[in-house]
Amino acid sequence: MIAVTGAAGFIGSNLAHRLAREGHPLLLVDQELAPASAANLAGLERFAFVRHDHFLTDLAAGRTRPHAIFHLGACSATTETNWEYLSRNNVEYTRRLWDWCAAHARPFFYASSAATYGDGSRGFDDRTAPNDLAPLNLYGKSKNDFDAWALAEVAAKRAQPPKWAGLKFFNVYGPREAHKGRMASVVYQSWKQIRATGGMKLFRSTDPRFADGGQLRDFVFVGDCVNHLMWHWKYPSPNGLYNSGTGKPRSFLDLARAVFFALGLAPNVSFTDMPADLARQYQSYTCADLTKLRAAGCDVPATELEAGVRETVAWLESGTASLARAA
DSSP states (O other): OEEEETTTSHHHHHHHHHHHHTTOOEEEEESSOOHHHHGGGTTOOSOEEEEHHHHHHHHHHTSOOOSEEEEOOSOOOTTOOOHHHHIIIIIIHHHHHHHHHHHTTOOEEEEEEGGGGTTSTTOOBTTSOGGGOOOSSHHHHHHHHHHHHHHHHHHTTOOOOSSEEEEEEOEEEOSSOGGGGGGSOHHHHHHHHHHHHSSEEEEOOSSTTSOTTOOEEOEEEHHHHHHHHHHHHHSOOOSEEEEESOSOOEEHHHHHHHHHHHTTOOOOEEEEOOOHHHHTTOOSBOOOBOHHHHHTTOOOOOOOHHHHHHHHHHHHHSGGGHHHHHO
């Protein structure tokens, strides 16, 4: 049995569907399911479900012994300001799963984040020590703190899972993210806004190096992130931190135009001021350095932005996305 935490979330639900298609028995872990997130599990026929707090209790009591844990559950809001909440959910919870996997010799794969890189001034290289990074928000700090702790455990030669990887996901988009609301990708926000108004408003640039809409991000299709997770699980690779992106930054204008084209519409883009709470922590440029991933042997090709957007929009336009339309 394979355990997936955050299983009703964005990356977690897409991973669960991939694992189910391959025939793996699933133990899905998450909070109590709201209708929007429960919709992400539609189509999964056979799985067990346990609440995230009960999962820890079951592991400690020996009531469940998964063969591997994919830990995608977390508070992923970049605007969250309650450090105690973030530390409890994103750091301490992950430590407890790490410790269980170390004690029971089980593989462990978890979600780190490109938010650990902060403003990018120190680069986007997954070989950079976490202590040398400066995240712009508390969410990024929580992910960076766990990365630093994990590497310190390894350096001190304390118990570790026999196979583990922390994946630094970049700007992920794709099916099953409607429940994220304001934190959903610009692909989803564009589709929703275009369908409602016929146009798309992008944020004006707050960085003089970039024109409005010219800010560059490493937009990565969620299927690629799942490919990276599956690759680390199935193939020999050094344990450690790895970027999960495309290595090819694209502009927000590129993305918005791709959504219009996927809908068969002429682009209609305008600009609006960025909210103050986002402007303080906004990354105008991200680009995953994939040198370490490629050197480990992962040659899974990246999905081109236009192709990923077409697939995402097709999914949103299908009956599968009926709940997303109401979100």
